[in-house]
Amino acid sequence: MSHFAVFGYPIQHSLSPRMHHLFAAQCGLTPFRYTKELIEPHHFTNAVHSFFQQGGKGLNITVPFKQEAFLLAQHHLTERAKTAGAVNTLWIENGFLHGDNTDGIGLVNDIKRQGISLKNQRILILGAGGATRGVILPLLQEECALLHIANRTASKAQDIAKTFQAYTPIPISASGLTDIPNQWDIIINASASSLDNTALPISSSLFTSTYFTYDMVYTHSGNTPFLDQAQQYGVKQCSDGLGMLVYQGAEAFFIWNHYYPDVDSVIKTLRHDLHSIQST
Structure with a gap:
């Protein structure tokens, strides 16, 4: 076996x-x-x-x-x-x-599954830990317009930006959470804030041009503190990270077994499982 x-x-x-x-x-x-x-x-x-x-x-x-x-x-x-x-x-x-x-390709594939193109988009990533490092290269390979990394400790974000700038002509910038430039098409939360069930100390003005937000954390309901924050500020399309989990798993399954599974049906099943757990 x-x-x-x-x-x-x-x-x-x-x-x-x-x-x-x-x-x-x-x-x-x-x-x-x-x-x-x-x-x-x-x-x-x-x-x-x-x-x-x-x-x-x-x-x-x-x-x-x-x-x-x-x-x-x-x-x-x-x-x-x-x-x-x-x-x-x-x-x-x-x-x-x-x-x-397989984390980065998992994120990219789940975003694309929801009808979102990353090409020529201005992307803000919140957090500068291992989750962020794992997704930057696949995001860059989608030819986004620019990438900004923001973190409570700005120096960590700056270190990551410097590292990845060597791989691409796409501009990569960095800052703390309190001095993030405005005007982002897509905002991705790669921090642990939603795991801690807390909202990030970020300005509502960040979301003025944002049409899609993504939280790498998944929950029973599909909502997280970050996504609730985004919706309050007028973002229409939001997603938690359940699809990212399934897509990264599908990539691993393919590596081991040379078979790429149908992801949509598994996402639906797991979402149903999570709702069932929440209601018990």
Whole structure:
């Protein structure tokens, strides 16, 4: 039986096992096993080696281990993993551990699924952590007009902007949260604010020209504090990150099994599951 898993800390609320079993059912991959594993922070490296030594086929990696996974697979990385400095997908190929980062393409594909083109758009990203690093290159590859990164600690945003500017002629700028320039078509929340159930201290004027906002966090209702904020300021189209989760998972599933699943049906099923959990 093919064994796949997601490693994280914490991990109890992960939707990945349900999602990947839905993928496997689509392509008739049986028997199929995908588990969620709570890994103590100091045991990650040993847990990865043990998983593959015991015949495991593929791993998804979530917080707080994406940088450690990057180091483990550093000699066999995809270009998008190299630029992100983080890995969320691991597998063995020709006897070597390989790593990829599918977060960025997951975000881009979910935005495009909703009828939004990123080409020639002015994009603001809120947050300067690993989530931001993972999505910048795929956003740039969509030929956006310009990209601005804003973070509570401005220097972190500036460091990321400087790093990625070397890859593109597209202007990348940075600031703190209180001095963000106005006029953005698309605003993406890559910060942890919605996980903390708090709104960001940003001005309503940022949303004057914004027609689409995206929060990488997903919730039972599909609403987050950031999306509520955007709607209050007049943004008509908003999305949480459930589709990003499913698309990044579909990319990983394709890497491991050479089959790209139907994503729309899985998003609908997981959304229904989340609503059911909320109502119980």
